[in-house]
Amino acid sequence: PHTIYLKDYTPPVYQVETLNLKFELGDEFTVVTSTAHYQRDPSHLGNTLLELDGEDLELISVQLDGRYLQVNQDYRLTPEGLQILTMPAQGSLEIVTRIYPQKNTALEGLYQSSGNFCTQCEAQGFRKITYYQDRPDVMTLFTTDIIAERAKYPVLLSNGNLVAAGELEEGKHWARWLDPYRKPAYLFALVAGHLKHVEDFYTTGSGRKVTLRIYTEPHNISKCEHAMQSLKRAMRWDEQRFGLEYDLDIYMIVAVDDFNMGAMENKGLNIFNSKLVFASPETATDQDYINIESVIGHEYFHNWTGNRITCRDWFQLSLKEGLTVFRDQEFTADLHSPAVKRIEDVRMLRTFQFTEDASPMAHPIRPASYMEINNFYTMTVYEKGAEVVRLYQTLLGRAGFRQGMDLYFARHDGQAVTTEDFLAAMADANQADLKQLQRWYDQAGTPEVKVTMTYDATAQTCRLHCVQSIPATPESQHKQPQLIPLQVGLLRETGADLALYLEDQPCDGILQLTQAEQSFRFTQVPEQPVPSLLRNFSAPVRLVYPYTEAELIFLMKHDSDAFNRWDAGQRLAMRAFESLLLDLKQGIPLGLSHECVCAWQVVLTDENLDPALRAEALSLPSETDIAEQLRPADPAAIHQVREFVLTTLAKALRLDFEIIFYRLQHQGVYQIDAASMGKRRLKNVCLAYLGHLDDQAVPALCAEQYAQANNMTDALAALAVLVDIDCPERVAALQHFHDRWQHDPLVMDKWFALQASSSLPNTLQQVQQLLEHPLFDMRNPNKVRALIGSFALRNPWHFHAADGSGYAFLAERVLWLNERNPQVAARMVRPLINWRHYESGRAQLMRGQLERIQAHQGLSADVYEIVSKSLA
Numbered sequence: 001p002h003t004i005y006l007k008d009y010t011p012p013v014y015q016v017e018t019l020n021l022k023f024e025l026g027d028e029f030t031v032v033t034s035t036a037h038y039q040r041d042p043s044h045l046g047n048t049l050l051e052l053d054g055e056d057l058e059l060i061s062v063q064l065d066g067r068y069l070q071v072n073q074d075y076r077l078t079p080e081g082l083q084i085l086t087m088p089a090q091g092s093l094e095i096v097t098r099i100y101p102q103k104n105t106a107l108e109g110l111y112q113s114s115g116n117f118c119t120q121c122e123a124q125g126f127r128k129i130t131y132y133q134d135r136p137d138v139m140t141l142f143t144t145d146i147i148a149e150r151a152k153y154p155v156l157l158s159n160g161n162l163v164a165a166g167e168l169e170e171g172k173h174w175a176r177w178l179d180p181y182r183k184p185a186y187l188f189a190l191v192a193g194h195l196k197h198v199e200d201f202y203t204t205g206s207g208r209k210v211t212l213r214i215y216t217e218p219h220n221i222s223k224c225e226h227a228m229q230s231l232k233r234a235m236r237w238d239e240q241r242f243g244l245e246y247d248l249d250i251y252m253i254v255a256v257d258d259f260n261m262g263a264m265e266n267k268g269l270n271i272f273n274s275k276l277v278f279a280s281p282e283t284a285t286d287q288d289y290i291n292i293e294s295v296i297g298h299e300y301f302h303n304w305t306g307n308r309i310t311c312r313d314w315f316q317l318s319l320k321e322g323l324t325v326f327r328d329q330e331f332t333a334d335l336h337s338p339a340v341k342r343i344e345d346v347r348m349l350r351t352f353q354f355t356e357d358a359s360p361m362a363h364p365i366r367p368a369s370y371m372e373i374n375n376f377y378t379m380t381v382y383e384k385g386a387e388v389v390r391l392y393q394t395l396l397g398r399a400g401f402r403q404g405m406d407l408y409f410a411r412h413d414g415q416a417v418t419t420e421d422f423l424a425a426m427a428d429a430n431q432a433d434l435k436q437l438q439r440w441y442d443q444a445g446t447p448e449v450k451v452t453m454t455y456d457a458t459a460q461t462c463r464l465h466c467v468q469s470i471p472a473t474p475e476s477q478h479k480q481p482q483l484i485p486l487q488v489g490l491l492r493e494t495g496a497d498l499a500l501y502l503e504d505q506p507c508d509g510i511l512q513l514t515q516a517e518q519s520f521r522f523t524q525v526p527e528q529p530v531p532s533l534l535r536n537f538s539a540p541v542r543l544v545y546p547y548t549e550a551e552l553i554f555l556m557k558h559d560s561d562a563f564n565r566w567d568a569g570q571r572l573a574m575r576a577f578e579s580l581l582l583d584l585k586q587g588i589p590l591g592l593s594h595e596c597v598c599a600w601q602v603v604l605t606d607e608n609l610d611p612a613l614r615a616e617a618l619s620l621p622s623e624t625d626i627a628e629q630l631r632p633a634d635p636a637a638i639h640q641v642r643e644f645v646l647t648t649l650a651k652a653l654r655l656d657f658e659i660i661f662y663r664l665q666h667q668g669v670y671q672i673d674a675a676s677m678g679k680r681r682l683k684n685v686c687l688a689y690l691g692h693l694d695d696q697a698v699p700a701l702c703a704e705q706y707a708q709a710n711n712m713t714d715a716l717a718a719l720a721v722l723v724d725i726d727c728p729e730r731v732a733a734l735q736h737f738h739d740r741w742q743h744d745p746l747v748m749d750k751w752f753a754l755q756a757s758s759s760l761p762n763t764l765q766q767v768q769q770l771l772e773h774p775l776f777d778m779r780n781p782n783k784v785r786a787l788i789g790s791f792a793l794r795n796p797w798h799f800h801a802a803d804g805s806g807y808a809f810l811a812e813r814v815l816w817l818n819e820r821n822p823q824v825a826a827r828m829v830r831p832l833i834n835w836r837h838y839e840s841g842r843a844q845l846m847r848g849q850l851e852r853i854q855a856h857q858g859l860s861a862d863v864y865e866i867v868s869k870s871l872a
């Protein structure tokens, strides 16, 4: 595999005016006829080579303006595709290819899922359908004809509007779809199958009536209502918040069981992993409901940020993904609790993106090079990308941000653009100088901001001294300072916020860090304050400040910023873990300070605090978080120390946990509003703590909740506690769950995932046995993620078993997947890549498995890129 560089970008020589596709879908193979009208860019006078991408295609014929072309004379086949050697300035090319969707296990291009046809073209799947310039800066008008047997494939769908349909001989039928908007090939979609749909309508702000449809296999048709309502909420929200209306007469979503990712924003025809569509109280958790709403929103929002304005090239991926994630975050925040949403997003960012940014795969949100673009659909491009978009809003305010968006659409609608174009629109609309923000796009690594404070009682001034540094990452050793908005507050002894004056000027609390080292002097500060720093997580950085335990406890109680109240608790816990790990090493008996325990008691019992926020505060940093922050990591010690803290809190606060648990126990009719979800969350956090008590009553309590639950959230929460306890109730509940849900693959994914994350000693053995379970299927990405992904990512203690058995298991699965589904294989190998962060014994074992994978013959580009970079 070779490396592709951003600096080598050149615009396409030919553009395509129209593209007509004809699919003859068969039992064994599919014949694709593509007719494209090409137009050479007038600036390229002499260039007559037209290069088309193609992969795994059987070429049948090529015609130029009605004349059959001869191989080697008129065209040439290369490992990358097809070259037309004598292409005129304009001409129609008809290419016929044969493809084998039924044999497509990579789930990229045209493939089958549950016997139905579907496509996944982003990023470069279209080249597995026909020879074409498979790059996002080639946009054209698509017309798609689909021909198939009516009995097997009664529903035939593609992008845009259905313009004609009819019957053919031998039980076949056809349909023609026309998409009136120019689009790149990655947004093409086709679906054919035995599907049912639910239908609803949405009237846009300007009064156009849009038909909304969700297609599924018939047995799931009753589980689409939440997705439909979510879609309508998203359509309304985008009009209200960004003034953006939908632009076609129909919006279709198709749910499929076999899908590499979550969902895909194909124009007018989204294809979704069924996991992100189906919901009913019995089968979906609160988190599933929220995820569905957010991803339905995300794909819908892409219609403007991604489809109407797309990326010039794949290095610009964050242009659409960072922006669209930011939009879906704001959507969820506006509809539910902004504080809870912020906390959850930051928790995920810190656990997974910070880890990625400190790994051998670290890359800027706009990478400068890649081998396999599918490896760059990352936490960095998506989540850090969204944080960078948020920087604009923090700096410009909501209104300024909106003006920037308006200008971005006004300038670039219908175009394929770059992240610089986005930055320029934001800057120009606000007459602001944002040049320094460019560094966020070009430099990888999580910036560290070290703050110290000095207070001068005589002058009544308070100085914050800030030092920023960005760690070296593979793409560069020396970094330039970035523009970091640091939102701060100063708390009085009463806990109230002081009014802020910077050098006697009133200040809104947002400090702009632009240099490696910088001081800010607050005046009119009558008493020594406690600083609240990086409020609402105003930038994706690691903030370092020498807080005392007492100061953190004070912030936990008083900070007016809900995010920082939560974060103070996380810092307090992290401090405790750090010192306990030292004690453990030195053989000192473990203990937790009385003040610490009381601090959590205060949060737990604070009836004025939103239950969801109390639940967040009680959810301590995960073992993965601890491993990432306290290196080199010893996963066994981390597990022991974290269990110690949970058990200590459970014992000390048992009565409080019980009181709250019993008070929230029965809530009557299941509702999915934020308040009900918050209560369930708090109740189940209490149950999880109680699960750490060595008490006969606990399994019984869980078994009872499991049996009584009228919703999946409560049932699963009880089961999650039971899977960590070796008791008859565990066996009975797992068996019951299996028997009750064996007909429902999505629910069974939860059953597999639960067992893979168990802390009981024989978990790896259990996981290996589950591979053989009749309902397990290695070819289904959801199953792989549920069983193998959960084990490697959600069960660090067992995955990092000191004998290396977890690593060997993962490597073997990666090699199995490598042959069949490289994208999923490359995802699964990632838990090994941060081997340098672990103590030397484990580090060597992890490296050994990476070397074993690297030595394998026939490694896909996807896996090769990750493994070779992590060993470099």
Ligand code: B3K
Binding pocket: 122, 123, 261, 263, 264, 265, 298, 299, 302, 321, 374, 377
């Ligand atoms: N754009 C798709 C991701 C496609 C992944 C290609 N390997 C989903 C999304 O971000 O909305």
Ligand code: ZN
Binding pocket: 298, 302, 320, 321, 324, 325
């Ligand atoms: Zn997206």
